Amino acid sequence: MPTIPRAAGVDNTISFLREAYTFVSRRCDKLGSDLFTTRIMLTPVVCMRGAEAARIFYDGDRFTRQGAMPQTVLRLLQDKGSVQGLDGAAHRRRKAMFMSLMSPEGIARIAELLERHWRAALSRWTSMSEVKLLPEVGHILCRTACDWTDVPLTEREAPAMSRELQAMIQQAGHVGPGTLYALALRRRTERRMRRLVEEVRAGRAVPKDSALATIARHEDIDGALLTGEAAGVEIINLLRPIVAVNRFIVFAALALHQHPAWRQRLSEDESWLEPFVQEVRRFYPFFPIIGGRVRESFDWSGHRFATGDWVILDLYGTNHDSRLWEEPEQFRPERFRDWPGNPYTLVPQGAGDFMAGHRCPGEWITIALIQRALRLLCGSMRYEVPPQDLSISLSEMPSAPRSGLVISGVHATQAG
Numbered sequence: 001m002p003t004i005p006r007a008a009g010v011d012n013t014i015s016f017l018r019e020a021y022t023f024v025s026r027r028c029d030k031l032g033s034d035l036f037t038t039r040i041m042l043t044p045v046v047c048m049r050g051a052e053a054a055r056i057f058y059d060g061d062r063f064t065r066q067g068a069m070p071q072t073v074l075r076l077l078q079d080k081g082s083v084q085g086l087d088g089a090a091h092r093r094r095k096a097m098f099m100s101l102m103s104p105e106g107i108a109r110i111a112e113l114l115e116r117h118w119r120a121a122l123s124r125w126t127s128m129s130e131v132k133l134l135p136e137v138g139h140i141l142c143r144t145a146c147d148w149t150d151v152p153l154t155e156r157e158a159p160a161m162s163r164e165l166q167a168m169i170q171q172a173g174h175v176g177p178g179t180l181y182a183l184a185l186r187r188r189t190e191r192r193m194r195r196l197v198e199e200v201r202a203g204r205a206v207p208k209d210s211a212l213a214t215i216a217r218h219e220d221i222d223g224a225l226l227t228g229e230a231a232g233v234e235i236i237n238l239l240r241p242i243v244a245v246n247r248f249i250v251f252a253a254l255a256l257h258q259h260p261a262w263r264q265r266l267s268e269d270e271s272w273l274e275p276f277v278q279e280v281r282r283f284y285p286f287f288p289i290i291g292g293r294v295r296e297s298f299d300w301s302g303h304r305f306a307t308g309d310w311v312i313l314d315l316y317g318t319n320h321d322s323r324l325w326e327e328p329e330q331f332r333p334e335r336f337r338d339w340p341g342n343p344y345t346l347v348p349q350g351a352g353d354f355m356a357g358h359r360c361p362g363e364w365i366t367i368a369l370i371q372r373a374l375r376l377l378c379g380s381m382r383y384e385v386p387p388q389d390l391s392i393s394l395s396e397m398p399s400a401p402r403s404g405l406v407i408s409g410v411h412a413t414q415a416g
């Protein structure tokens, strides 16, 4: 069997941390191959990119997420006992529970909640000299997420909860004192969610089809309820990523600022909202890569993937692959106007089938939330973007405009 190329250097941990979003694709380009081997954290790893690699990675239960991510990232994001750590039939059963929350009514409801909380924030923003959108939209989304899941949140608790959820995302790409602090905050949120689950099980009244009740009453493949810890983790696995949509919303606002003709176009013709949102998800950096470990050995593209091998799929590089996207470094929503859809080329939230694999169950609500935010930005408010550092670093994970996107002179243009 022919061997695949090996990237230069004994261990590439430092290059990976420095290059982040472009680490895999740079080496693929240089080596003229969609897959190569190297070492990261002294561990051998196969890196791959492209639509075919995404198909191999996501279809057919070939990979497990167990042992595929550093412990701090795992603990701050999905955590132990979560759907992401399950495989095969056990995964499909838990995943179906998540997907049951993504009904057309559920999607419409979360967009309505976002609008309600956005309008409340807007009346505050009009009296502020400057508004930093990244944390502010995070606060709006924290309230939205709690209402949508039926997790109670008082006015007094809201700021701390929002900061805790935002810290989990911000610190996931770092290692240091901030990570430990974010982990400590997370433990607090986990305890709170566990208590809530126990209260629901003990008879606390919550709407029957709410996310909180669905998770509290879900039975796994063995017919048993989730442990209190696992149920708490899964509630956080809804709250945290909903808050993380603030990054995409800020990128969407940045795109409006840098391509101002789109503001008018979106206001006049709402059918452009979806292509615009898809281009935001393709173009801007969010998750650079995803890791997996081979469950049972198989051969692909001239390589033997042995049980336990560590493999990394390049999500950002696939979204910017010039064989799949014409002029990938240009922001061009038109490319999605008549897009037939392809589960392996647009992969910011994973690839393949929602039910059978690990593709993100929150994709539809992510799209709905960004669309609603864009409607509000274009149709319900006027504002300026003062001079600031709007650069986006491709070596910081997770990335965002450096200034957090500050707006000023906010006016409401439409009554709520």
Ligand code: HEM
Binding pocket: 065, 083, 084, 085, 095, 098, 237, 238, 241, 242, 244, 245, 246, 248, 286, 287, 290, 348, 349, 350, 357, 358, 359, 360, 361, 362, 363, 365, 366
């Ligand atoms: C903010 C934008 C989001 C991004 C960039 C994102 C990204 C991703 C990615 C790349 C995966 C695949 C992980 C893998 O292959 O192992 C994933 C899985 C997941 N996401 Fe998201 N996500 C986002 C929003 C959401 C939302 C809004 C929710 C919940 C409402 C959510 C819940 C989950 C869960 C539970 C999984 C694990 C699924 C599984 O293992 O089957 N995500 N997400």
